[in-house]
Amino acid sequence: MAETTTAPRRPARRLGDRARENIAGWLFVAPVVVILTVFFLVPILMALWVSLTDWNGQGSPFRAQVPFVGVDNYTKLFTQDDLSRLNFMTSLRNNFYYVLIVVPAQTILALGLALIVNRRMLKGKIFFRTAFFFPSVTSSVAISVLFLFIFSNSGAVNKLLAIVGVGGPPWFSDARGVLHLLLGSVGLVDPEAPPEALTGGGPFGLSWWDWLSGPSVAMCTIIILVVWTTSGTFMLMFLAALQDIPVTLEEASMLDGANSRQRLRHVTLPMLKPTLFLVLTLGLIATWQVFDQVYVMSQGKPAKTTLTPAFLSYQTAFKELDYGTGAAISFVLFVLIVVLAAFQRWVMRDRDAKDGGTAKRRAPRQRRT
Amino acid sequence: MPAAKTRVVPARPEGRGGIGSLLSSFGGYAVLVFFSLVFLYPFVIQVANSFKTEPDAAANPLSPIPDPVTLAGFERVFVDTGMPLWLGNSLLVTVVITVGRVFLDSLAGYALARLRFRGRKALFTAIVAIIAVPGVVLFIPKFLVLNQLGIYDSYTALILPIIADAAGVFIMKQFFESIPVSVEEAARIDGAGRFRIFWSVVLPMGRPAVITLTIISFQSSWNEFPHTLVAVQDPSLFTLPRGLADLVSGSLGTGSQYPLKLGAAVLATIPVAIIFVIFQRYFIRGANEGADKG
Numbered sequence: 001m002a003e004t005t006t007a008p009r010r011p012a013r014r015l016g017d018r019a020r021e022n023i024a025g026w027l028f029v030a031p032v033v034v035i036l037t038v039f040f041l042v043p044i045l046m047a048l049w050v051s052l053t054d055w056n057g058q059g060s061p062f063r064a065q066v067p068f069v070g071v072d073n074y075t076k077l078f079t080q081d082d083l084s085r086l087n088f089m090t091s092l093r094n095n096f097y098y099v100l101i102v103v104p105a106q107t108i109l110a111l112g113l114a115l116i117v118n119r120r121m122l123k124g125k126i127f128f129r130t131a132f133f134f135p136s137v138t139s140s141v142a143i144s145v146l147f148l149f150i151f152s153n154s155g156a157v158n159k160l161l162a163i164v165g166v167g168g169p170p171w172f173s174d175a176r177g178v179l180h181l182l183l184g185s186v187g188l189v190d191p192e193a194p195p196e197a198l199t200g201g202g203p204f205g206l207s208w209w210d211w212l213s214g215p216s217v218a219m220c221t222i223i224i225l226v227v228w229t230t231s232g233t234f235m236l237m238f239l240a241a242l243q244d245i246p247v248t249l250e251e252a253s254m255l256d257g258a259n260s261r262q263r264l265r266h267v268t269l270p271m272l273k274p275t276l277f278l279v280l281t282l283g284l285i286a287t288w289q290v291f292d293q294v295y296v297m298s299q300g301k302p303a304k305t306t307l308t309p310a311f312l313s314y315q316t317a318f319k320e321l322d323y324g325t326g327a328a329i330s331f332v333l334f335v336l337i338v339v340l341a342a343f344q345r346w347v348m349r350d351r352d353a354k355d356g357g358t359a360k361r362r363a364p365r366q367r368r369t
Numbered sequence: 370m371p372a373a374k375t376r377v378v379p380a381r382p383e384g385r386g387g388i389g390s391l392l393s394s395f396g397g398y399a400v401l402v403f404f405s406l407v408f409l410y411p412f413v414i415q416v417a418n419s420f421k422t423e424p425d426a427a428a429n430p431l432s433p434i435p436d437p438v439t440l441a442g443f444e445r446v447f448v449d450t451g452m453p454l455w456l457g458n459s460l461l462v463t464v465v466i467t468v469g470r471v472f473l474d475s476l477a478g479y480a481l482a483r484l485r486f487r488g489r490k491a492l493f494t495a496i497v498a499i500i501a502v503p504g505v506v507l508f509i510p511k512f513l514v515l516n517q518l519g520i521y522d523s524y525t526a527l528i529l530p531i532i533a534d535a536a537g538v539f540i541m542k543q544f545f546e547s548i549p550v551s552v553e554e555a556a557r558i559d560g561a562g563r564f565r566i567f568w569s570v571v572l573p574m575g576r577p578a579v580i581t582l583t584i585i586s587f588q589s590s591w592n593e594f595p596h597t598l599v600a601v602q603d604p605s606l607f608t609l610p611r612g613l614a615d616l617v618s619g620s621l622g623t624g625s626q627y628p629l630k631l632g633a634a635v636l637a638t639i640p641v642a643i644i645f646v647i648f649q650r651y652f653i654r655g656a657n658e659g660a661d662k663g
Binding site: 020021022023024025026028029031032033035036038039040042043044046047050060061113116117119121122127128129130131132133134135136137138139140141142143144145146147148149150152154155156159160228232233236237240260285288289291292295296299310313314317318323326327330331333334337338341 | 393394397400401404405407408409411412414415418426427428430431473474476477479480481484485486487488489492495496499501502503504505506507508509510511512513514517518529530531532533535538563564567588591592594595598599609610611613614617618625627630631633634635637638641642645646649652653656657
């Protein structure tokens with residue numbers, strides 16, 4: 001929200017009031033400014049420098065001995081036919097499928113739950129709302145440990161599947177792509193012997209067959225976990241928007257003879273559009289940052305199918321001590337996310353201007369995921 | 370409804386009800402009950418299995434009743450792992466960060482809302498921009514700075530970088546702007562200084578926002594994981610999430626050991642669960658207003 005309220009204009013009661021207010025203001029914000037500068041701004045600039053070097057983590061990255069390599073770390077990720085590019089492209093593919101499923105799934109689930117919980121006659125609203133929101137506030141690490149258990153070979157999920165006669169896969173060691181399995185099950189291709197036309201080559205050193213794998217079975221566990229934890233927060237955002245819809249509007253449409261489906265289609269959903277857009281873009285921004293769950297549950301395994309750019313950047317820097325490449329990966333990710341965030345800002349601002357700034361926007365606190 | 374959104378709902382127009390709506394409300398409940406199970410049963414499994422023996426947990430992971438009930442998992446958590454230490458570290462770090470955030474964020478939020486100092490608008494824009502900086506791209510940068518400052522692997526490294534947060538400043542600024550200016554006038558006429566006015570007039574009036582910020586700060590610093598990953602590597606400085614992650618991927622992680630791991634996960638969840646049940650409306654307020662940025 002832009003500066004809507006301005007501080008009062010008081011007549012200066014004595015000389016120097018203005019200066020005193022300046023000093024007081026800066027003293028008040030000083031601790032926050034210092035911390036944010038030292039731990040956000042300076043680090044980003046330092047990492048930008050490191051991404052242009054081959055620093056190995058020893059000593060200061062600013063010593064003369066540290067080799068300066070220019071944009072090599074970046075070009076390596078996109079053009080050179082080696083392991084760095086293969087890993088990076090694999091991580092992009094994995095994250096892409098993850099985004100493709102998580103964002104729509106969490107949005108639809110959140111909207112559905114909000115519509116049901118919002119029903120006026122519903123008893124126990126608070127209980128249901130609390131139940132759906134609870135996973136969102138708990139520790140991502142603890143939840144990941146829980147899901148490791150639930151999806152283990154003899155875990156709860158496979159026990160449930162066994163009841164209906166399905167043999168569950170060993171979730172965390174199954175690297176097969178879901179799309180491959182799907183195509184295989186309808187007899188289009190044989191996942192064991194993919195057509196040569198697809199395995200022969202493809203963009204960025206990854207074959208078309210690999211690009212078209214879909215998320216791996218192992219990645220699906222992370223997808224399920226994240227949809228499960230985030231839907232509650234987004235449900236609250238939809239709920240708040242639903243409660244802002246004027247009752248009179250609904251009543252008018254009822255008098256006009258609209259049935260509940262028509263009301264949803266022509267009254268409720270159009271009113272939810274800003275929130276829907278917000279949920280979608282916040283989801284897009286958050287899903288490109290998936291890290292905790294990968295760290296705890298899979299570390300990128302099996303066969304690199306749960307490797308994501310965020311985890312790859314961490315691993316490259318801190319495990320392989322290739323800080324230059326690690327920093328370069330995080331900057332590529334940074335640019336991607338900033339573009340998404342800027343896009344969201346831009347669309348919201350545009351719509352605000354049209355609505356005369358009355359549209360309400362709500363967003364969850366950004367959780368470090 | 371505890372959220373601030375209570376509103377008088379007019380009675381429905383006559384003529385509704387009947388079989389159709391009965392069926393649809395029954396269907397609605399069925400869906401809700403199903404989803405409640407989906408969202409809550411995993412936690413039941415977590416608690417139940419932490420009280421089971423290892424063979425029982427492996428054989429009956431779905432059962433909500435441990436047979437036999439054993440505290441062995443929890444005993445091992447406290448004896449064989451760094452749990453006592455992790456709990457202590459988590460508590461210390463969480464309390465200091467929460468107190469720090471509430472104080473520093475309120476101070477800055479108040480100045481941005483009320484004091485007309487030069488550069489205020491630019492500063493506010495910068496703070497909003499910082500909210501948008503994705504945390505995961507800060508791993509290497511943060512490590513670099515902590516290293517350069519010589520505070521890597523210390524409590525300072527765990528606490529200082531996240532003791533102030535841009536989102537909190539934003540929440541407090543929005544709130545302070547909603548308090549009428551007139552309440553400060555009396556204090557000003559009495560000759561109170563700026564800090565005095567902030568501390569004894571405005572901050573007490575900001576109670577709802579302060580509580581919201583306290584709770585979401587507690588929750589987020591108790592759960593904080595990636596920051597601890599780049600700030601420390603000495604096991605004696607691990608917080609609970611870090612210790613838990615280590616437990617799962619480390620030497621103890623090789624076997625199944627699920628009662629032990631789930632017990633540790635339960636201990637990580639309990640404090641937030643308690644706070645959530647008591648203060649859930651503040652969480653909801655935080656979720657809906659926190660990053661209302663732009």
